[in-house]
Amino acid sequence: MTYDARIERLPIYALFDLKGPQKELNAWCKDRLSFPNDPNTRTRNDSASLCHIGPNRWLLRDALENEAALIDALKPETAPAEISIVRVSDTQTFFRITGPDAAEVMSIGCPLDLHDAVFAPDASSYTEFFGVKALVLRCEDGFECAVEQSYGNMIEDFLTRAMA
Structure with missing residues (x-):
């Protein structure tokens, strides 16, 4: 049939794995991201989407050309110990x-x-x-x-x- x-x-997307309490992530991201309220859902904003993929875990996806801007905005290398932001684009x-x-x-x-x-x-x-x-x-x-x-x-x- x-x-x-x-x-x-x-094509390859800019992907970031975000872990930690939503309140702390939201404060670190300075409310730039719209976190989904329910598990197994996602929110969208322009070319970006944020998927709630587990307890205290989200996957941020955006166009690859936005990756550098996201690194600058999210500052994964200086994130506090209670959260984790890891680029997993590839x-x-x-x-x-x-x-x-x-x-x-x-x-x-x-x-x-x-x-x-x-x-x-x-x-x-x-x-x-x-x-x-x-x-x-x-x-x-x-x-x-x-x-x-x-x-x-x-x-x-x-x-x-x-x-x-």
Whole structure:
């Protein structure tokens, strides 16, 4: 069966792993970031998104050209001991799966219930995707999925095969 979907390997993003109490992170970031209130959700501001990926843990994603400005703003090297801000930009490969059959393609490799009644427009969650840990996000007309960079070619191959 062929699917009416499009698979796109996305460019590298500026990524920062933020850990610590939200109150301390918010104070350190001088309210520049809009933290999601609920686990497994994200907020968006211009090109940036901030995913709440665990207790006291967030993933900040922005366009790669904004990375230097984010380093200047977040000052990860001088962060206080109660928080951690680590640049992880080169660790993840992102894919975008869009189109009328995007959910069906995702269901081949992902056990999450991605129906929009359960996985809302601001949803983000770690799960398994073709047997590897992956971050899944809803995007316009489909989903985005991030895997550890070393699995990027394998996941691209699996997605290509799923479309055939």
